[in-house]
Amino acid sequence: MLAKEKIKQTAVEEAERIKALTTDGARSGAYLYPLKGIFYFMSHRALWKPLLSKLAPTITMxxxxxxSMFFFTYLPQAAVLALVNGPLAAVSAALLVLSESSTIFMVLAKSMLIEGSLIDTFDGTLLSRDQASLVQRERPVKSGRGDAIARLGKLATKPFAKFTPSAIIRYFMYLPLNFIPVVGTVLFVILQGRRYGPAAHSRYFQLKGMNASSKEKWIQERQAAYASFGVPAALLEMVPIAGIFFAFTNTVGAALWAADLEAGQGTSPELRKTAEKAQ
Structure with a gap:
């Protein structure tokens, strides 16, 4: 009886924690920034340059x-899913292979092809939002108010980690959750989003001069906001091939969020409080 009550109490506490995080995430307004990034990117042609310069090799990859994934993994996965999904296994396996392919593609593309382009997009967006002083902490910026990308000087350092297999390994560790109808898929997306949110602000952390401990504290205090940003952003990047486009629009969205934090003009009191603490 005591064990049963303990399990019940733990379940209730976890449900309350998730509810609180969800509420805080909604209040932060951070979930809007991936969508804002799409519209801002489409309306600022100068920001297209980094994407267009890498479009051909990324599409080929x-x-x-x-x-390759369909050739080597479709039939084995369809056979396994047939035991669970029956006649729907063919479709389920195809969707699963597309999801796996998209993840592998995004990890490799970000590490090997578009790392510098994403940094330029982030910095260019900050320049377009009058945050030249922030960008100048890590690279020279040409004077003027013209093309934001053309004003960027040479990078001093790069914030993004080079390719490691950890991201793909972590993805495949969580992948079995998709076998649990509805709930499993939701948990899978949330876990991906919680990882993606802080990663989207890697450049911002560098520009602010944060060390490992201060960055960890910053993220911990804003985990709900980063999760609410990361979930829609991760979903967008899961779209096969088109995910590369959304990688750039998500970067723009992350930079817009950073600019609002710097200006103290977030979409909610929580974001304004965050901006004040950042100074």
């Missing part, structure tokens, strides 16, 4: 990865 994406097609190659998807083709």
């Amino acid at each position: 994406g097609i190659g990865i998807i083709s």
Whole structure:
């Protein structure tokens, strides 16, 4: 009886914690920034340059990865899913292979092809939002108010980690959650989003001069906001091939959020409080 009551109490406490995080995430307004990034990117042609410069090789890589994944993994996964989903296994396996391919593609593309382009997009967005002083902490910025990308000088350092297999390994560790109808898929997306949110502000952390401990504290205090940003952003990047486009719009969205934090003009009192603490 005591064990049963303890389990019940733990379940209730966890449910309350998730409810509180969800409420805080909604109040932060951070979930709007991936959508804002799409509209801002589309309306500022100068920000297209980094994407267009890497478009051909990334599309070629994406097609190659998807083709290889279907050739080597579709039939085995369809056979396993047939035991669970029956006649729907063919469709479920195809969607699963597309999701896996998209993840592998995004990890490799970000590490090997578009790392510098994403940094330029982030910094260019900050310049377009009058945050030249922030960008100048890590690279020279040409004077004027013209093309934001053209004003960027050479990078001093790069914030993003080089390729490691950890991201893909972590993805496949969580993948079995998708076998649990509805709830499992939701948990899978949330876990991906919680990881993605802080990663989207890697450049911002560097520009602010945060060390490992201060960055960890910053993220911990704002975990709900970062999760609410990360979930829709991760969903967008899961779209096969088109995910590369959303990687750039998500970067723009993250930079817009950073600019609002710097200006103290977030979409909610929580974001304004965050901006004040950042100074």
